[in-house]
Amino acid sequence: MMASFWQGALLLSLAAAISVHADMELDCRPDHVSLMWTESRSQADTSLVRLGNCLPTSVTAREAVFNVDFNECNFRRLVSGDQLVYTNDLTYESSPDSHVQSFTHPVVCAFERPKDWYPLIYDPVFNTYGQGDLVFHMGLMNDDFSGPATSTVFSLGSFIPIMASVEQNRHQPLLLLLEECVAATTPELQPESNLYPIITNKGCLVDSKTSRSKFEDRQKSSEIHLSLQAFRFALGEEVFIHCKLVAWDPSGLDNTKKACHYDKEHGWELLDNPAYSNLCDCCESSCKSRKMRSTASGKHGEAQTAVLGPITITD
Known part of the structure; x- marks a missing residue:
C-alpha cells in the first residue's frame, strides 16, 4: 500500500511540475519538497526568487534551488476527498530599477491520501x-x-x-x-x-x-x-x-x-x-x-x- 501511495505522489508531483512552468523542476517527497527554478531571463537576479516566505537554499546566476519541509515557508495544507494537497507560491519581486517583470507561480504537491491519515494532533x-x-x-x-x-x-x-x-x-x-x-x-x-x-x-x-x-x-x-x-x-x-x-x-x-x-x-x-x-x-x-x-x-x-x-x- 505504501509503495503505491508514493508512486501516486510522484506522478502527481511530476504533473504539477509540467503544468506550472517549463523552467521549474519540482520533486515532492513525503515531508519535504525540492524545487529548482531555471531563469531564462539574463537580467533576472535569482536571489530574489522566494518560495512562500523562504529564501533559496542555494543560487547560481541562472538557478534558484529550494530544499524545504512542508512545515516551513508558509505551505498551505488541504485535505480534499482522497487527496492530501500542499500548496505555495513561487514569486519573483523585481527591484524598482529593473526591467525584469515580477511573477507568481503556484507550487502544488498532491498525494494520495493514506487510509489511516488524519489531521496532526498538536503534541508539545x-x-x-x-x-x-x-x-x-x-x-x-x-x-x-x-x-x-x-x-x-x-x-x-x-x-x-x-x-x-x-x-x-x-x-x-x-x-x-x-x-x-x-x-x-x-x-x-x-x-x-x-x-x-x-x-x-x-x-x-x-x-x-x-x-x-x-x-x-x-x-x-x-x-x-x-x-x-x-x-x-x-x-x-x-x-x-x-x-x-x-x-x-x-x-x-x-x-x-x-x-x-x-x-x-x-x-x-x-x-x-x-x-x-x-x-x-x-x-x-x-x-x-x-x-x-x-x-x-x-x-x-x-x-x-x-x-x-x-x-x-x-x-
Whole structure:
C-alpha cells in the first residue's frame, strides 16, 4: 500500500511540475519538497526568487534551488476527498530599477491520501519541576469524539468537535482546562491579527452566549471536549485556533481556573460542578488572575499554548 501511495505522489508531483512552468523542476517527497527554478531571463537576479516566505537554499546566476519541509515557508495544507494537497507560491519581486517583470507561480504537491491519515494532533512536550514530562494533545475529532476527524472543512453552523488532553503519567490527577482560545487567519498571532474570541476571561466560553457552542460532559478529568459551532469568521479562508491549555489541581478551582459555558435558561454554568457556578459570575466582568504558587510552596499546575489548524469554514 505504501509503495503505491508514493508512486501516486510522484506522478502527481511530476504533473504539477509540467503544468506550472517549463523552467521549474519540482520533486515532492513525503515531508519535504525540492524545487529548482531555471531563469531564462539574463537580467533576472535569482536571489530574489522566494518560495512562500523562504529564501533559496542555494543560487547560481541562472538557478534558484529550494530544499524545504512542508512545515516551513508558509505551505498551505488541504485535505480534499482522497487527496492530501500542499500548496505555495513561487514569486519573483523585481527591484524598482529593473526591467525584469515580477511573477507568481503556484507550487502544488498532491498525494494520495493514506487510509489511516488524519489531521496532526498538536503534541508539545515540556518539563515540570521535579516530576518529569507533561504531554499535551489538542486535535479535531469526529462527531461523537470517538476518533480523529477525517476533514478540516466545516459548514457554517455545524459543530467543530475539539478535544484537548494531558497525559498524567506519574503525576497526581490533573484537570485539563482551556483558559483562552481565539481564532485567527494566521498560524502565529501578530499585533495586527484579526481575531475571533472563543474562550476568554480565564475559562469563559464567550462564544456560547451567541451560539450553541458548549463544553461536553467530561469522560476523564485529564480531557476536555468542546463542541464549537462553526462561526462567521474568515469564511472560506484558513483559520487557526490558538489556545492556552492548563493542567491544574482538581481541588484548586476558583474564578481564574474553571470551565464555564452559557446556558440560555440558566445562565453561566460551571462544567465540573454546576452547584459552584458562582465561580462563573465574573464572566460578565473580569476574572482577576492569581499567580501560580512557586514549586517550593506547592505549585498547582502547568500551562502550554497550542495551535489547531488550519481549518476552513464554508457558507
